Amino acid sequence: MNIGEAAARSGVNAKLIRHYESIGVIPKAARSGGGYRTYTDNDVHTLAFVKRARGLGFSMKEIKKLVSLWRNKSRASADVKALALRHVQELEKKIAELDAMAKTLRHLARACHGDGRPDCPILEGLSRPL
Amino acid sequence: MNIGEAAARSGVNAKLIRHYESIGVIPKAARSGGGYRTYTDNDVHTLAFVKRARGLGFSMKEIKKLVSLWRNKSRASADVKALALRHVQELEKKIAELDAMAKTLRHLARACHGDGRPDCPILEGLSRPL
DNA sequence: CTGGGGCTTCCCATCGTTGGAAGGTCAAGA
DNA sequence: TCTTGACCTTCCAACGATGGGAAGCCCCAG
Numbered sequence: 564m565n566i567g568e569a570a571a572r573s574g575v576n577a578k579l580i581r582h583y584e585s586i587g588v589i590p591k592a593a594r595s596g597g598g599y600r601t602y603t604d605n606d607v608h609t610l611a612f613v614k615r616a617r618g619l620g621f622s623m624k625e626i627k628k629l630v631s632l633w634r635n636k637s638r639a640s641a642d643v644k645a646l647a648l649r650h651v652q653e654l655e656k657k658i659a660e661l662d663a664m665a666k667t668l669r670h671l672a673r674a675c676h677g678d679g680r681p682d683c684p685i686l687e688g689l690s691r692p693l
Numbered sequence: 694m695n696i697g698e699a700a701a702r703s704g705v706n707a708k709l710i711r712h713y714e715s716i717g718v719i720p721k722a723a724r725s726g727g728g729y730r731t732y733t734d735n736d737v738h739t740l741a742f743v744k745r746a747r748g749l750g751f752s753m754k755e756i757k758k759l760v761s762l763w764r765n766k767s768r769a770s771a772d773v774k775a776l777a778l779r780h781v782q783e784l785e786k787k788i789a790e791l792d793a794m795a796k797t798l799r800h801l802a803r804a805c806h807g808d809g810r811p812d813c814p815i816l817e818g819l820s821r822p823l
Numbered sequence: 824c825t826g827g828g829g830c831t832t833c834c835c836a837t838c839g840t841t842g843g844a845a846g847g848t849c850a851a852g853a
Numbered sequence: 854t855c856t857t858g859a860c861c862t863t864c865c866a867a868c869g870a871t872g873g874g875a876a877g878c879c880c881c882a883g
Contacts, residue, residue: 677774
């Protein structure tokens with residue numbers, strides 16, 4: 564099948580498929596006589612795998628590793644688990660950062676009248692060391 | 694003072710200061726005879742304001758508005774509060790997304806032996822619709 | 824055999840930040 | 854006064870992941 568159908572079946576945009584190929588996340592697709600990329604059901608499966616990994620927040624670099632582990636039948640599950648848990652830690656770190664931001668901001672906003680007057684604890688909070 | 698000292702005092706990188714000026718987040722700095730940017734204590738204060746706003750996750754677009762509200766003595770605190778609360782909502786949305794990712798991944802990882810064998814529920818989870 | 828839709832490659836934009844290159848300015852020391 | 858070296862200037866490019874568009878080729882249906 565051509566890239567358009569592979570995109571429709573995998574849920575990955577055709578442009579993105581070409582991009583993934585160019586950065587080596589997926590292997591280079593076979594080409595038809597006219598130079599069109601051709602895909603198998605297996606390729607579509609790989610694309611859907613990549614899409615789901617993106618949905619879990621993995622970087623393309625990590626996904627590259629995940630795909631190669633996935634295709635390597637003699638992988639050690641410990642390698643996959645390590646990659647996954649490292650990513651969970653990154654997620655938790657980001658969550659903690661965003662949470663701290665939200666907490667601070669909610670605190671400042673709570674003290675702000677929010678009316679027509681110019682006095683604003685939010686701006687004051689941003690004006691001095693937090 | 695020159696940009697270097699302004700950078701040291703505000704905690705904002707000199708390159709970043711030029712960038713902020715170029716995108717209009719801060720007003721254009723005055724220039725010395727030799728074409729060097731010159732900064733006042735007030736400018737440093739503005740830069741520190743921007744830095745703290747970044748630290749709370751505001752986009753440069755939002756910070757541009759915050760800076761203009763900050764400099765506008767006749768602002769309405771309601772405008773600031775609305776901007777802040779909208780941002781809190783964005784933060785909460787991102788947190789929820791990351792949290793869902795982490796939950797899914799922890800769930801998959803819990804089922805993975807993490808030894809030398811190739812069987813891996815994490816890869817299997819990524820292979821089929823989540 | 825022609826039209827139009829799919830495909831190709833290439834470049835540009837986003838967002839915030841950082842890096843380098845090539846060159847001008849300034850202040851201190853010989 | 855001249856030199857040195859730190860500081861400054863502008864411009865160009867990159868990161869990561871994605872999207873948009875242009876110019877041009879390929880392929881199938883009518």
